[in-house]
Amino acid sequence: KVDGDRLWDTIMETAKIGGTPKGGICRLTLTDLDKQVRHWFRDACEAAGCEVTIDEIGNMFARRPGKDPTLPPIAMGSHLDTQPTGGKYDGIIGVLAGLEVLRTLNDSGYETNAPLEVINWTNEEGSRFAPAMLASGVFAGVFPPSYAYERTDREGKTFLEELERIGFKGEKKAGSHKFGAFFELHIEQGPILEEEEKTIGIVTGVQGMRWYEVTVTGTDSHAGSTPMRMRKDALLGASRMIAAVHEIGWAHAPDGVATVGLIESKPNSRNVIPGEVFFTVDMRHPDDAALAKMEADLRSVLFDIAMPLQLEHTIDRVWDSPAVKFDPACIDAVRQAAAAENEPAREIVSGAGHDAAYISRVAPTAMIFVPCEKGLSHNELEKAEPEHVIAGANVLLRAVLQMDAQ
């Protein structure tokens, strides 16, 4: 069993790096705060006897040797970056529980057959640099490194310059080593486990998700002297479109969801009719065909809104992450671990994206969910119970040892 107090203390210690007054964390990827937590992580892993390597995309791998150095490592991990108004648990518990597993094995002098690795994936959130899961995607061969390097934040800074600036562009080629298995512990970020009073979610897969960028173009003009009949108001168009995106989500509920998370209007001046609005759309569904239907709806409905308002618009699909099914043996390892720990568990499909979704393309993979209060995540008030997180870490430990024993 892991040392629960130590795990919890470690979570609370790193939560100070970028901690917000409301109790959350703002630690956007490749910022100075991300650099700080990365140094903390490297030091902590080295103190636990690991060798830490960094790949060309900033992914960090802390390795504890096993008896047989020819075996591929069994890996655990998640991400230490957060949303602008993120919580203390999203991603973080997956990395720190991995570290706790290593510390526990050290304490008991347990030697695994395969090496173990704990991983911190770069830019999982996708908030600063779209898309999400960018660096695990590179590791899995979904994107070339150059694609990641060229991503820009909303201020125009590139992923590459920021990665170099914080000193975390490593030598190692991304994806150059294989895993025997990969396990990611995460909070559910949704309401199901809590509603059903389960401690453990045996994650069988991840729903499909697509991201779009929409630009609506009208004409800047004077808010006072331009009659209603002469306006080409890009923000009016965008507003109707955002309301329509929401309707598409409802039309595909309860499985589908659709969200506009980011909007920028130009020139953004109180007495100027906006001439250009940029916004993003996030649509998800566990069924790829249904997701394709949502996209078709989006395209037709946005056209129908723009036309009568005499607005131009473009829709770019910037990300398409199809639905994922995890590896049956890894799922089984999680199921058996939960049973052995006597934790109430159920199978669940993830509504959120995770590094595990991409890693599942190159390694046998599964995930372990624990509940979070009211399903609230991407919010500074995100909350998970210590006993749930600790239970998740124990399930992780067991699942890893079981894969190692096979």
Next chain:
Amino acid sequence: KVDGDRLWDTIMETAKIGGTPKGGICRLTLTDLDKQVRHWFRDACEAAGCEVTIDEIGNMFARRPGKDPTLPPIAMGSHLDTQPTGGKYDGIIGVLAGLEVLRTLNDSGYETNAPLEVINWTNEEGSRFAPAMLASGVFAGVFPPSYAYERTDREGKTFLEELERIGFKGEKKAGSHKFGAFFELHIEQGPILEEEEKTIGIVTGVQGMRWYEVTVTGTDSHAGSTPMRMRKDALLGASRMIAAVHEIGWAHAPDGVATVGLIESKPNSRNVIPGEVFFTVDMRHPDDAALAKMEADLRSVLFDIAMPLQLEHTIDRVWDSPAVKFDPACIDAVRQAAAAENEPAREIVSGAGHDAAYISRVAPTAMIFVPCEKGLSHNELEKAEPEHVIAGANVLLRAVLQMDAQ
């Protein structure tokens, strides 16, 4: 008659300060570029033999002496600040035509009875610091200086610190001197003069206008794992509200207008349901009672939208500038000047706000409009014909001399 080429050259010369690739100007109030054009203006006025004084709010007064120093000056002017995507004419021609009037009188050695003044009012646009016409409002006693000083831009910088930073906080108390009359030449910023092929608008007044700030509060949460039924999406609420504001404008068309020009969403991340949205509303009508009705509509409609979405919202009226009627004698001076110049003219009510609207509270005031292409303003492509601007400057010259002769 003014020297039309000199006037046009002067307009094109100052247009370089903050000039944009699309041919407009971005010269927000109290920025370094504003400082630069203010230095240019002071130097040009001094070169024309004027004494330049600056009041505590940054308004600049360039005075050409008259025969009788006991007479209150006859004043002309407008503003040199612009919108973020502003044009080359809005405000600017009113200041530079005033300068051209002085230069013309110098050339001919004409001595007026009263002193003449050319004024550059601070922060007319209201884009960086709300509300518009802030410093002419202080001059007219509508706002105390402390109110202006405390205004903040969207980055939190105050008007006072920026005014001091650029070195334009003068000693003179705002409003400490009176005018015999005030004339402001401006582009119409609307379509009427062009549609009716008139060169001169005899402006009889300015419509009423009100500004509001709306904040909509929901709950930040995960775009992927939060079911549609559990969302409190502040951007969805704001979007429906923005569409509704537009409907209020249409319901009061053709006289009324309603606009949302500025929007900011938090945390503005692609995979986070927005928890808070701030937007502004600009509503105008020539009839104050109708404007009050528009406000009542706004309040009830926003409530009706917020409630079923379980969103909180606040509406603050941050500015109320009632409809203005200009001084009959000044209007008449403009009418006669236009007739003497043989320019086709019509009476017109301004849809845009102007410094003249506030100055009319403390001095006999009127305005002169000239057409602009397609009525387009607050746009980098804003365009006025040289012959129209020059005609406007000649009408200004005549109106000033006529008031001086009375």
